[in-house]
Amino acid sequence: MRESSMYQEILAEGREAGLREGIERGQELGRQEGLQEGRREGRQEGLQEGLQEGIEQVALNLVRSGMSLEQIAGVTGLSVQRVRELGSES
Numbered sequence: 865m866r867e868s869s870m871y872q873e874i875l876a877e878g879r880e881a882g883l884r885e886g887i888e889r890g891q892e893l894g895r896q897e898g899l900q901e902g903r904r905e906g907r908q909e910g911l912q913e914g915l916q917e918g919i920e921q922v923a924l925n926l927v928r929s930g931m932s933l934e935q936i937a938g939v940t941g942l943s944v945q946r947v948r949e950l951g952s953e954s
Contacts (some may be wrong), residue, residue, distance in 0.1 A: 920950055927951040 866950045919940050927950060937944045
């Protein structure tokens, strides 16, 4: 039994509408997931940068207090060269 042309037209319109809706939903979900991932990565990077800045501030304070560069490097985990740079930047 052949389907009517009207039925075929309605079916095609329904498929197109479903496809558009699926694409829109997929794009929205992708945007939401991207935002969440971006926020997560941003927080992680911010924490790492803040930790590094804190370590460097402690190292600078120790340089100013007269502690040796080698001791500061050992305590902070920074290289002697980086400790030296921090001391010369202040």
